[in-house]
Amino acid sequence: MAGKILAGVIVVFALVTGVAVYWLQEYAYYEPVRFQPGAEIALTPIEGDTPEVILAENVTGIDANSSPLRFRACFTTPLTHGMLSETYRAYEGAEPLNAPSWFDCFDAAAIGAALERGEALAFLGQANITYGIDRVVAVMPDGRAFAWNQMNACGAKVFNGEAPPENCPPAPAATPAATPTATPAEVPKE
Helix, strand or coil, rough: CCCHHHHHHHHHHHHHHHHHHHHHHHCCCCCEEEEECCCEEECCCCCCCCCCCCCCCCCCEECCCCCCCCCEEECCCCCCCCHHHEEECCCCCCCCCCCCCCCCCCHHHHHHHHHHHCCCEEEEEEEEEEECEEEEEEEECEEEEEEEEEECHHHHHHHHCCCCCCCCCCCCCCCHHHHHHHEEEECCCC
């Protein structure tokens, strides 16, 4: 009888732990992002290092202060691939990170597949938006576009405990939390 009770306790504990882990990964920490009107999305021009605001509509995003890699955004832009390619820096090695399932406008697998096929183009939004993390923007041919934060080569080395490559800015004494250009919106507490 004691063995059955112990087994039941273990099963219940495992279920509670599984639900907690799922909730923490999918819902905890995320907040909607309130973008500054008229300055929602920026790209880094080929000539220069200061990101420039682009035309963006229907911008929606999420972020969390628990990691600088949790930022995701979806929007549309009337800018064409030709115009974007001639004006803004391409981003090599763009790999969209998964978003929570409830943020359904951002499908990392579909975006990644479109990038691999050359249908979508990736651009540098802002280098080192926080040390070692770049803002990446991918644009589809129909104007749908997506933004996320991705670790760059400097961050990959430093966050792994190694010295940064020579072409990297000096690593901060302690890696800062995300400093997104947008701030989390006020969310009413229940």
